[in-house]
Amino acid sequence: MNLMKYKKIFFLISAFFLIPGLISLVFFGLRPSIDFKGGSLLEIKFIEEEKTQDYQETILKDDLEEIFSIDTVQETGQDSLILRGQEITNEEKEIVLDLIREKFGELELLRFESVGPILGQELLKKTITAIFLVAAVIVIYIWQQFHDLKYGVSAVLAMFHDSLILLGIFSLLGHFKGVEVDVLFVTAILTTLSFSIHDTVVVYNRIRELKKKHRHLSLTEIANAAVWKTLGRSINDSITIIIMLLSLVLLGGESVRYFSLALLIGAITGTYSSSFIAVPILLVWEELANRKS
Amino acid sequence: MNKKSNTKSLLWLLILTVIAGYIAFPKRLTIDTNFFSKKIQFEINKQAIDFYFWGKHIYKDFELKKGLDIQGGMQVVLRAKMDEIALEDRETALESAREIISRRVDLYGISEPTIQAARLEDDYRLIVELPGVEDPQQALELVGRTAELEFRLERELSEEELAEATQSANFLDLYFVSTGLTGQQLKKAQLQFDQQTAKPQIILEFNDEGRDLFAEITKNNIDKILAIFIDAYPVVTPSISSAILDGRAVMTGDFTVEEAKNLAIQLNAGALPVNIEVLEQKNIGASLGDESVQKSINAGLIGLSLVILFMILYYGWLGVISSIALLIYAILTIALYKIIGVVLTLPGIAGLILTIGMAVDANILIFERMKEEQRAGRSYAESMELGFGRAWDTVKDANLASIVSALVLINPLNFSFLNTSGLIKGFGVTFLLGSLLSMFTGVTVTRILVRQLVPIIKAKEFKS
Numbered sequence: 001m002n003l004m005k006y007k008k009i010f011f012l013i014s015a016f017f018l019i020p021g022l023i024s025l026v027f028f029g030l031r032p033s034i035d036f037k038g039g040s041l042l043e044i045k046f047i048e049e050e051k052t053q054d055y056q057e058t059i060l061k062d063d064l065e066e067i068f069s070i071d072t073v074q075e076t077g078q079d080s081l082i083l084r085g086q087e088i089t090n091e092e093k094e095i096v097l098d099l100i101r102e103k104f105g106e107l108e109l110l111r112f113e114s115v116g117p118i119l120g121q122e123l124l125k126k127t128i129t130a131i132f133l134v135a136a137v138i139v140i141y142i143w144q145q146f147h148d149l150k151y152g153v154s155a156v157l158a159m160f161h162d163s164l165i166l167l168g169i170f171s172l173l174g175h176f177k178g179v180e181v182d183v184l185f186v187t188a189i190l191t192t193l194s195f196s197i198h199d200t201v202v203v204y205n206r207i208r209e210l211k212k213k214h215r216h217l218s219l220t221e222i223a224n225a226a227v228w229k230t231l232g233r234s235i236n237d238s239i240t241i242i243i244m245l246l247s248l249v250l251l252g253g254e255s256v257r258y259f260s261l262a263l264l265i266g267a268i269t270g271t272y273s274s275s276f277i278a279v280p281i282l283l284v285w286e287e288l289a290n291r292k293s
Numbered sequence: 294m295n296k297k298s299n300t301k302s303l304l305w306l307l308i309l310t311v312i313a314g315y316i317a318f319p320k321r322l323t324i325d326t327n328f329f330s331k332k333i334q335f336e337i338n339k340q341a342i343d344f345y346f347w348g349k350h351i352y353k354d355f356e357l358k359k360g361l362d363i364q365g366g367m368q369v370v371l372r373a374k375m376d377e378i379a380l381e382d383r384e385t386a387l388e389s390a391r392e393i394i395s396r397r398v399d400l401y402g403i404s405e406p407t408i409q410a411a412r413l414e415d416d417y418r419l420i421v422e423l424p425g426v427e428d429p430q431q432a433l434e435l436v437g438r439t440a441e442l443e444f445r446l447e448r449e450l451s452e453e454e455l456a457e458a459t460q461s462a463n464f465l466d467l468y469f470v471s472t473g474l475t476g477q478q479l480k481k482a483q484l485q486f487d488q489q490t491a492k493p494q495i496i497l498e499f500n501d502e503g504r505d506l507f508a509e510i511t512k513n514n515i516d517k518i519l520a521i522f523i524d525a526y527p528v529v530t531p532s533i534s535s536a537i538l539d540g541r542a543v544m545t546g547d548f549t550v551e552e553a554k555n556l557a558i559q560l561n562a563g564a565l566p567v568n569i570e571v572l573e574q575k576n577i578g579a580s581l582g583d584e585s586v587q588k589s590i591n592a593g594l595i596g597l598s599l600v601i602l603f604m605i606l607y608y609g610w611l612g613v614i615s616s617i618a619l620l621i622y623a624i625l626t627i628a629l630y631k632i633i634g635v636v637l638t639l640p641g642i643a644g645l646i647l648t649i650g651m652a653v654d655a656n657i658l659i660f661e662r663m664k665e666e667q668r669a670g671r672s673y674a675e676s677m678e679l680g681f682g683r684a685w686d687t688v689k690d691a692n693l694a695s696i697v698s699a700l701v702l703i704n705p706l707n708f709s710f711l712n713t714s715g716l717i718k719g720f721g722v723t724f725l726l727g728s729l730l731s732m733f734t735g736v737t738v739t740r741i742l743v744r745q746l747v748p749i750i751k752a753k754e755f756k757s
Contacts (some may be wrong), residue, residue, distance in 0.1 A: 043581070090574075092431050112576040119370065119573050122413065129710050137697050145690060171325050184640055187717050190698050191463070191724065192646075197694035202658070205687045233661040237654045239603060243649030244596040249644060251592035253585025255362070256643045263647060 003056035004224045004283060010276040013163060017269075021168010030167065031174030033084075033182035036260060038117035038226025040068070040088045042096065045080040048105035054223045063103060072178060076254055079206060080110065087114055127186045134193050135159065142197075142204070150285050151204055159196040162269040163189055169265055173258075184259040199237075199274030203230050207279075218284050227275045238271040302741045310621050313628035316355045355631040358405075360638035360719055363586055365579030366424040367432055373417040373567040382481065382561075387417045389562030390569070393440045394421065399523065401435055413709045418572070422715065427723035429576045431638035437571065440523055442476030445469035446510065446652075465527065469520050472510050476563030478503025483558045487545070493553035495560070501550030504540025512536040515676020519687070523561065528559050539587040546675060585639055593646040597623070604653060610658050612749050614742045615656035622652045623733040629726055648727025654691075655735025659684040664681070673751070681740050692728050 034041050060083075061070050070085040088096065093112055101107060135156050143152035166189060173179040206226035207219075214222065245267060248260040322330065361368055373390055375383045386456030391410045398406045398421075409420045419436075426432045448470050480498040489495055499507050510519065511533050520530040531544050548556065601619065604612035630637065659680045702721030704711040712718070 090433060105299045108578065110578040114574050116572040126710060126712050130712065134698050134701050138694055141693060181713055183716060187640060187720050191703055193699035194695040198691045201691040201694065202687050205690060226426060229665060233658050236607065236657045240600045240653050241650035243599045244646050245601065247592040247596035248589065248646055251588060251595065253587050253588040253639060256589065256639050260642060260643055
């Protein structure tokens with residue numbers, strides 16, 4: 001079967017996953033954590049259970065308003081909460097804790113983070129630099145390996161496709177579920193860049209190998225054979241990665257849950273895009289080039 | 294490769310795995326389970342390596358280092374306010390501040406703190422990590438205070454006072470009296486080498502007010518000790534050899550270059566006092582990490598079992614072999630973490646778990662290739678060697694991208710335009726080691742095992 005005949009369908013499938021996320025990115029954007037925008041975070045755990053039942057978000061917010069203006073209150077477990085709001089100092093934090101204690105009984109402070117606005121801006125810059133640095137190194141490497149800029153650029157386009165899907169999904173998650181984008185999300189994006197390239201290199205390597213062997217075949221035929229021959233490996237390899245990440249998402253610790261989810265999404269799109277985006281882009285490019293000449 | 298040399302490789306692999314297994318093994322393993330309604334309970338203890346070799350003490354307990362997010366503690370990013378400090382002195386001032394904070398933290402008794410100086414354009418920063426700190430308020434005061442330098446003069450004590458001084462905890466305060474000369478009047482301290490003896494010495498430069506005061510003190514107190522205190526603690530106790538009137542003192546002594554350099558840094562901390570402001574602080578309670586670690590490790594073990602199950606179901610005997618290679622991978626990885634002292638963070642554990650999923654990639658690549666070659670009519674042995682040979686190039690190219698990403702995450706050269714966060718580095722390091730090691734276990738180790746074991750399995754299959 002000639003898979004590459006269905007190029008358009010593959011692009012449509014991608015569009016189906018890309019467009020809602022892109023719309024969400026444009027209208028809602030991402031929900032930045034205090035790593036990016038600055039502010040304070042308090043994670044507390046109530047010790048006296050019976051009292052915590054009747055905590056209410058509005059009461060909590062109103063009570064603390066004068067000293068700590070809270071943006072969100074998130075329940076992280078049966079009796080623990082994460083409060084996020086504007087930046088407060090250590091002294092102010094103690095007052096806040098005392099106020100909560102008065103109302104809801106004894107509690108334990110699990111985590112306190114406070115980030116100034118400067119560092120948030122910087123993190124954004126560093127993230128963008130890192131992504132472009134990785135992309136540039138990869139384009140150059142693949143270009144050198146395959147002696148053709150087309151390969152490098154197509155691989156990177158497929159890579160950005162994966163990143164955009166990931167960003168889009170997290171934009172939707174942020175809007176509807178309040179999921180924040182933090183410094184670990186950045187790490188996940190950079191890691192999924194390498195997932196994406198990993199599989200793409202495998203297919204491209206096979207195309208190169210087949211091209212040497214069968215000089216009379218067209219690129220489409222060769223690409224089709226290469227995709228077929230590497231598909232088994234690609235799927236099986238993804239299955240093992242997905243098994244590991246899925247167990248981490250479902251069973252792992254709370255603090256790395258969304259990090260693992262981001263990696264999982266990246267692993268899936270990375271596998272898909274290598275065979276069904278990176279190769280078709282290469283073919284479309286070739287067609288356009290042939291038409292011109 | 295002939296059969297004999299492969300057996301040799303297998304032997305080496307076995308030795309390597311056993312050594313790594315010993316290192317990877319936890320220091321204390323308590324087993325306490327019910328097995329067929331029988332209670333099983335015992336404890337295995339591992340001895341640390343602790344011996345003397347040619348008079349050198351060699352000690353390694355091979356324990357995993359836990360990051361701040363696991364063992365709890367505090368991370369603070371401080372900004373040094375440099376407005377009042379001349380441009381050329383700023384680097385020195387930052388280094389001095391770092392030195393001072395690290396001494397205070399040591400005195401306070403925090404084990405394994407890290408204090409890193411970082412510069413970003415016009416911003417001078419210190420990133421302080423204090424594991425196990427429970428009172429962030431106190432810790433902040435500790436690191437945030439500006440250093441105070443003071444020159445104090447020795448004084449004669451009466452018999453009574455002497456008796457009292459030796460009893461008293463703050464006998465230093467009795468023994469040395471303030472002179473009014475402080476870091477404010479000290480312009481800077483500099484390391485130089487004596488032109489004749491080439492010995493290191495320290496030049497102290499005073500401002501006008503300091504020059505007059507210093508002249509006064511030195512004129513009247515020749516042969517007495519004029520100690521320099523920082524944070525109420527004496528760092529150096531030179532004696533006055535002659536009156537110095539020009540505000541330029543030379544301090545000599547039996548310093549090594551290293552000592553003199555350190556001293557200059559400390560003195561500058563008093564001479565160039567830097568006000569410090571908190572940009573970011575993160576406090577993590579220990580209980581938060583413990584729970585997450587346990588959950589993540591369980592998730593990893595379940596994932597590992599499922600991957601092994603999948604490989605065996607799909608690839609049969611080859612799957613068994615790659616599962617052995619995968620276990621060797623896990624053992625080698627943990628041993629390597631312990632040997633090079635990787636600081637394990639929660640994202641790092643996630644990285645380890647992820648790379649277990651990726652480690653079989655090379656195997657799958659090779660096995661699929663072998664199947665393909667067999668379908669093309671080649672013999673088993675032939676397709677095996679072809680599978681390994683052809684797959685290597687692909688494995689290498691494909692892993693390169695992972696290695697590049699990992700290096701950007703780790704930022705080993707500490708470029709200021711890239712990340713410097715410990716969490717990201719923690720993930721990057723495990724990801725990098727995973728990519729490198731999985732190439733070794735996925736290709737080399739698997740090949741040794743396949744060459745050795747497949748003929749045996751095949752022979753058995755023919756018999757039955």
